[in-house]
Amino acid sequence: MSALEKGAExxxxxxxxxxxxxxxxxxxxxxxxxxHWNERFAKEVGLPDVIAHGMLTMGVAGRVxxxxxxxTLVSYSARFTRPVVxxxxxxxxxxxxxxxxxxxxxxxxxxxxxxxxxxxRTVLGKAIAIVRP
Amino acid sequence: MALxxxxxxxxxxxxxxxxxxxxxxxxxxxxIGDTDPVHRDPEAARAAGFPDVVAPPTxxxxxxxxxxxxxxxxxxxGLDYGRMVHGDQSFEYHRPVVAGDRLVAVGSVxxxxxxxxxxxxxxxxxxTTESGEPRVTGTAQxxxxxxxxxx
Numbered sequence: 001m002s003a004l005e006k007g008a009e010x011x012x013x014x015x016x017x018x019x020x021x022x023x024x025x026x027x028x029x030x031x032x033x034x035x036h037w038n039e040r041f042a043k044e045v046g047l048p049d050v051i052a053h054g055m056l057t058m059g060v061a062g063r064v065x066x067x068x069x070x071x072t073l074v075s076y077s078a079r080f081t082r083p084v085v086x087x088x089x090x091x092x093x094x095x096x097x098x099x100x101x102x103x104x105x106x107x108x109x110x111x112x113x114x115x116x117x118x119x120x121r122t123v124l125g126k127a128i129a130i131v132r133p
Numbered sequence: 134m135a136l137x138x139x140x141x142x143x144x145x146x147x148x149x150x151x152x153x154x155x156x157x158x159x160x161x162x163x164x165i166g167d168t169d170p171v172h173r174d175p176e177a178a179r180a181a182g183f184p185d186v187v188a189p190p191t192x193x194x195x196x197x198x199x200x201x202x203x204x205x206x207x208x209x210x211g212l213d214y215g216r217m218v219h220g221d222q223s224f225e226y227h228r229p230v231v232a233g234d235r236l237v238a239v240g241s242v243x244x245x246x247x248x249x250x251x252x253x254x255x256x257x258x259x260x261t262t263e264s265g266e267p268r269v270t271g272t273a274q275x276x277x278x279x280x281x282x283x284x
């Protein structure tokens with residue numbers, strides 16, 4: 001594989017998250033917080049509707065890095081800045097993911113900057129994977 | 134309400150052993166839509182240099198979450214669980230987590246602070262094998278929203 005340089009883009013990914021996906025993730029990750037499946041509860045605690053697990057968005061976003069097969073993951077971090085609101089329909093919420101090499105570090109590791117957008121706005125902040133080629 | 138600052142620096146006893154299973158890894162990658170055969174097929178995993186099917190990067194959230202729930206449900210901490218949201222998460226990877234690993238997690242409270250009525254607590258999870266081989270260090274910031282904002 002040729003070395004990736006600063007600014008190189010990884011293949012983007014679009015994922016639709018439906019209520020069914022949230023229920024599946026809740027079971028897989030053992031995260032049963034009702035804000036991720038119970039509309040009544042979500043609204044009671046001040047949310048617009050059921051929202052996706054931040055860790056589900058982070059898990060899906062990680063695929064942009066792992067599927068590009070650019071090396072071994074050293075670290076991965078993200079801030080959950082806005083909720084992904086998932087309506088009770090078959091279309092769900094469209095999450096658009098992209099990533100590029102933000103820097104080549106002194107030791108040769110790549111800093112991959114990931115962008116996750118929902119409804120035209122970013123939902124993860126400082127989403128960064130460090131990868132060792 | 135401010136959280137009890139005396140929790141900063143506290144380290145909890147190791148969690149019960151969590152044995153990583155092939156079926157659980159498959160269930161997890163199905164849920165995040167990851168189709169890479171290294172997570173599903175032991176032969177593909179071995180061909181890629183792993184001893185067995187490998188867990189995806191956020192898999193150890195399962196152990197983190199259990200630690201978080203244990204720590205934040207301590208009534209002495211004074212945390213309103215219904216107002217808590219996940220602020221950020223980071224993972225540092227030491228060795229790949231693979232099926233058959235017997236993992237334990239040690240949780241600790243890194244910091245507690247209050248800003249503009251919101252409380253912030255940072256928890257660390259050191260995830261190792263039962264025999265102490267490092268696997269993943271997870272760090273989570275949890276935010277407890279101000280009770281006065283929307284009520």
